[in-house]
Ligand SMILES: *[C@@H]1O[C@H](CO)[C@@H](O)[C@H](O)[C@H]1NC(C)=O
């Protein structure tokens with residue numbers, strides 16, 4: 001029944017999209033006349049269906065896009081498109097098989113597409129299809145997830161962003177919980193005052209319904225809404241009644257699930273040791289937020305808790321050598337210790353962890369629960385740095401006696417290492433996102449483990465098989481233990497469940513006998529949900545265990561996870577969704593993204609008609625990892641089209657572009673809020689820091705700077721003059737130093753910014769007088785790749801290709817032989833081999849200029865250029881009001897000045913020690929100038 005020209009649309013793991021025509025510009029020619037989200041939650045298992053109905057109102061065929069965000073924890077289980085009465089269903093296939101199909105399609109000259117990226121709580125799903133004039137298409141996406149209880153509640157998150165006001169817009173939620181709903185709340189940014197009358201909630205004992213039917217008008221006028229309609233979340237939180245301390249067991253169609261979350265047990269006093277990274281990279285807001293969170297956490301300790309504090313960089317500092325009781329006096333003492341935590345050197349995770357382990361082991365206390373919490377934002381860089389060795393040492397030291405929780409702060413952590421190490425030690429790893437609420441995230445995590453109620457929990461069932469995990473190290477108040485399995489013999493009338501655990505003072509046992517024919521409460525259309533729940537939980541746990549296993553066992557479990565993913569049609573990290581659709585010359589690619597090391601790449605867009613002129617090299621479907629494709633971003637199936645075209649403008653179907661994904665595509669350093677970090681000291685008005693620029697104006701600027709630079713290298717006490725020339729001021733990363741350095745580069749110049757001659761990479765910049773930043777930046781890579789960026793366009797060329805983007809066009813992406821270009825709003829993300837630089841376009845006070853931000857560069861290589869300086873360390877040998885710094889054996893008198901950090905779109909102003917160019921660059925400006933960009 002398939003059209004012969006039907007082309008396979010495959011979803012698998014590649015970051016390449018063919019987002020065909022400019023749907024955004026033509027948006028007025030596409031009418032989403034209906035957009036429905038229907039979420040049904042039965043016994044914490046949520047199934048959500050998004051249905052979008054679109055008509056192409058144009059008098060010619062065009063590409064119609066479908067883009068939604070789904071919770072990270074969910075598995076997609078169905079995707080269907082209906083076009084002119086025909087349905088096109090997605091089929092979940094093994095990733096390898098899907099990849100082959102994709103590769104074949106590619107080798108036939110059919111284009112490739114992408115689709116997903118991952119954010120803090122949501123990930124993207126995108127696709128598009130060609131629709132004939134005045135024809136309609138229906139997209140339908142289903143995803144499933146088991147809601148997890150955290151801090152005493154479940155959260156169902158629904159994101160709505162149809163991209164335009166929709167006449168028939170509906171969100172319907174139905175929650176059914178057999179034990180009864182004890183608490184229920186609708187929040188989220190769609191739940192605002194001006195939309196309040198669009199939201200209706202209905203409650204019964206065991207059921208709750210939410211409808212959200214905003215009018216077309218409301219969709220454009222509500223807070224945060226505009227001509228693109230709604231853009232926000234509905235967050236439904238609830239909890240269930242817990243009348244039986246032994247928990248709730250439900251049975252349906254041969255499967256059961258056991259929810260165990262007793263609340264009426266006394267808390268177990270805990271021994272908690274916080275191991276806090278204070279390495280240089282924690283500098284600024286991170287260390288501030290950590291201090292804040294710790295102060296709050298200390299206040300929350302109970303008096304019968306014992307605690308310890310360890311901070312570490314390359315050295316380990318201990319507050320007190322043993323665990324101390326959380327008395328008022330001890331807490332006060334600890335708080336003043338915390339307030340003095342400052343960022344400084346490298347990262348010796350191993351020694352710090354061992355100190356923490358010993359602290360707990362040296363003072364065993366009967367009837368208590370011990371917990372080790374490690375907070376770090378980087379790789380181990382001092383002491384033992386081999387992660388395998390650290391894991392083995394730590395595993396031996398802990399000996400399964402208590403859990404280790406690892407909190408990875410920001411994107412520079414080796415999150416796989418933290419995950420594996422915590423899983424090996426009965427804990428979990430959690431990511432702390434660098435954001436304004438990082439302190440709340442830290443507290444939130446602590447709150448989750450703050451009240452241990454049971455330890456060594458074992459759940460035992462008779463007459464059942466294929467059980468999910470049944471042994472748990474700890475049970476904390478507010479969480480929930482979930483076990484699911486299959487009932488062995490459907491003819492048995494009942495089975496028993498037993499929970500054995502250790503509570504504060506004694507061993508406790510809960511027992512329950514359950515009838516297996518207890519179907520009455522599950523709606524008939526939903527009777528399979530329990531089996532799906534079981535499959536979901538089993539796959540999640542099998543995938544999680546992968547990091548702990550090796551060899552045959554690992555392969556077996558992987559196979560099992562794959563088998564279940566295929567059977568239940570879950571799009572997991574092991575599978576891909578393959579859809580056949582009646583669309584010419586197109587293949588699309590997507591993946592279940594995994595938490596990686598760095599923010600993911602945004603979608604790529606390449607015009608499909610370009611693909612027709614493409615030579616597809618066989619066996620070349622691996623893009624190099626390019627650094628920011630962390631371990632979670634497999635490099636499969638990338639294609640290397642040879643594109644030769646002039647100007648074109650592209651669309652990804654995302655009119656709000658990067659702005660809608662601040663946490664995802666934004667600066668990995670979350671730099672929107674770097675102001676005020678160094679605001680605690682301010683002696684800018686002391687005499688040495690301000691000087692006029694008079695009398696120097698007639699001197700050629702470069703000469704003048706050199707002279708000025710020379711005169712600044714001085715012995716303490718001599719007079720200094722730092723001319724305020726028209727210059728570009730750069731911030732120097734002074735990792736591990738209390739305050740950053742900055743220096744001026746005079747204008748105009750053509751200057752070498754970054755060069756690695758061995759890797760044949762260079763980046764040069766040209767500046768003009770009276771304008772900040774650069775008017776042009778050029779990249780050269782491996783002789784034949786050239787990229788010239790000015791304030792209107794971005795031009796790339798190599799032996800075969802010429803590509804041009806315009807700054808004001810739609811976001812797009814281009815990939816060729818290790819060169820990766822991503823154009824977003826006012827920034828172009830350039831990857832060449834192991835280098836990754838983002839060039840920002842700033843428009844400020846009538847000036848338009850470029851500014852580079854180096855996001856990644858190879859380590860241990862000979863870099864040169866003014867941005868190629870490694871970390872510069874200095875010593876403050878005399879403080880204010882006449883400070884003197886010792887930098888690389890030179891003594892200089894800096895001024896406490898300001899630098900605008902143009903590496904961030906928000907251009908924060910940062911305080912810095914302004915030092916002479918010569919001092920930090922060990923050469924004069926003429927050593928860095930180039931004749932030609
Ligand atoms: C939502 O989905 C459920 C389950 O498929 C169905 O019974 C219900 O009618 C749907 N609700 C709406 C409003 O479409």
Ligand SMILES: *[C@@H]1O[C@H](CO)[C@@H](O)[C@H](O)[C@H]1NC(C)=O
Nearest residue numbers: 057058059060061062132133
């Ligand atoms: C569509 O309509 C425009 C003007 O309304 C006309 O110029 C164009 O030729 C039409 N295209 C087709 C394919 O009919």
Ligand SMILES: *[C@@H]1O[C@H](CO)[C@@H](O)[C@H](O)[C@H]1NC(C)=O
Nearest residue numbers: 152263265266267451477478
């Ligand atoms: C556990 O949490 C419940 C509320 O969810 C609360 O009523 C109870 O007191 C808590 N138990 C302890 C020991 O704090």
